[in-house]
Amino acid sequence: MMLSPDDPRREEEAGGAEPERSLALKLFHLQILYELGQELAKAEEPAELLDIFLPIAMGSLGVTSAYVALCGVGQTDCQVAERGLGQGAAASLAEHAGELVAKFFPEADAALADPAKPGVLAGKHLERDPLLPSGTRAIVTLPGRDGLAGFLGLGAKLSGEPFLPAEIELLQGLARSLGLALARASAARTILRLNDSLTAQNRRLERTLEKMERAREELNLRAFQLKTLYDASSELAGVLDSDTLLETFLLMILGAFSVGGGYVILLDDARSAPQIALRHAGDEADCFDRLLAPEVRQQLLKLFVAQKDRLPQTMESLLLTDEAGLTDLPLPTSAAVIFALDESTRGIVGLFDRLAGGPYTKDEQRLMTSLMANFLVCLDNARRFETIAGLNADLNRRNVELKRTLDELTSAKVEIGRLKVARERILAAVRGGFARLERVSPLEIAAIVLVAAMLGLLFNLTNPAGIELVPQVLFSPPPPAVSIAEAERAVAGGAAVIVDARPTEFYRQEHIAGAESLPLPLFDFVYAMKLATLPAGTRFIVYGRTFSRHWDREVAARLAQMGVSEISVLEGGLADWKARGLATAEGG
């Protein structure tokens, strides 16, 4: 059962107390409350508050023991402070405080309760509650906030009297003050916690800002590097000649890292001379000659071998700074990047001192590696392009050769065609020739005769013993002819002689009786022997003529040459003579 200080029953219990005494008591109580408020204002932690509160409450009410249990709503573990309880009672209270809070001050009631008037339970009946420490005479609810609930318990007064209404009121005031102090402390704690949280958040924010700043810087650097890389890529990608590429890359890397000068050497096992790009403020020609020296190749290979397991593989590069091997190089090289394009092609990018001095930072080394990777890709491309260009040139040359060969073949084919035609003609001619061999050709016969005739005529013409083709006797005037009758008369009269002009064989066969044989071959002999002696004026009558020969005329002509004047040719000759039945003779 709850009792409030205004309860009329409590007024009755107090009995008719004097007003002065009542006022003094009230003043005393108010002073206590004031002091309590002062004291509680000094502390902030609940434990401290309870330590301050309990002695003042005990002292002001004159009780033997007092305790406070504070719990979060629904919590079993509660904070307990006590004065005057035994150790076991305190532990038991701590154990059961939650239950007690729920029992005496259910949550619904707590929500409805007036904070200015905390509920009080007082009386001996409280001793019977097994959960409460023995001797408890009153318990007061502590108005909770932020989910805190609790109660204040008081033991018996030293005087053994029950609590007066004024004391109950004081008790309420004490409880309210403690509740307020606890609420304040809780609020302060909350503020403190919030403050701490804010500070922590601020710190986190600062750290985040720092990180952001660093990230921004890093981003700027990355952007710069990427831009450099991009520029390098776009600039290098367009270069397809490896010599120009080496030059371009060298200029770029000198610019990107602020280096005063440097060189690039590319060694290809397949080529005897290295490819070199050089930028040097001094005598460039002299430096070039030094890089071209044959021992440079050995020094570079030594530098490669010295890297052992760091040796760059295909399309890899390695930045060397402060290497012992760098001092052996022909030009004062402070840093170098060695690289391998493939198994047979290696090279070095040698860099002189930086204009601003100082080492290469990690970022710069990374940038260098990226640039080198780009460079190697471009160089590989350029060399492939050169190879392709070389192959193309070779192909073109072969094409030209092929075309020439083709032309030659074509002309050869034409020639073969002509030769075939010629062959066919020759064969046709040969076949014709063989065919002609097998048959008699009138043309050939005519040719034989013609050629023979021409040769014969020519020979006869040039031969001193040649003969007349047509007998000249034909063209001389024919000698006078004499009839057979006249001839017969003349011979009979002895005034004429008959001469047989035919060859001897004919004469022997048959001749006119009395005729003299005078064949042409024997003319001179016979004439001299037989006819020269004839008397002058003797008439010579000559006969002897055939289809083929006019001996009579020929002999007559010879006789005329001999000076014979009377020469006649017998008309009709031996045939007519015989036909007339005149005498003939045989034999010589």
Added chain:
Amino acid sequence: METLARWLKSPLLALALRLYLGGLFIYASMYKINYAAEFAATIASYQLVPFVLVNVTAVVVPWIELACGLMLVAGLRLRSALTVVAGLLAVFTVAIVVNLVRGAPISCGCFHTVEDPISWWSVARDLSWLAMAGHVYLFDRYLHLDRMVLKPLKDIEA
């Protein structure tokens, strides 16, 4: 008999006959070429050639004989040459036969001017030469100059 037939058809025999005929004609032509006047008289004695053509014939015929004789020996245009030879022999034979029938007291004049008078033996001799020419025409195969010239050309066909 068969052997005889084969022997008679032998190209070697034909070659021998050819060379013989060729030599004969060359030999015959030599005298006639050198003594054209005498040969003209011989031709005239046959009384078959007109008076105007006797000398021309005497000049030309020996050269035809020479040419054909050379062609026979060389194996050149053999069949044409043989035809000419056969033609000449035929003419000579006919001429002799005609004059034998006429009873002309003439010598052959085949090789020399002064020879025995023509007779049927002369005809038989000329006929045998004619037969030889026929044999050569039919069976001769060896040592032809024109074949030897054409043969390598024919080989390009292979």
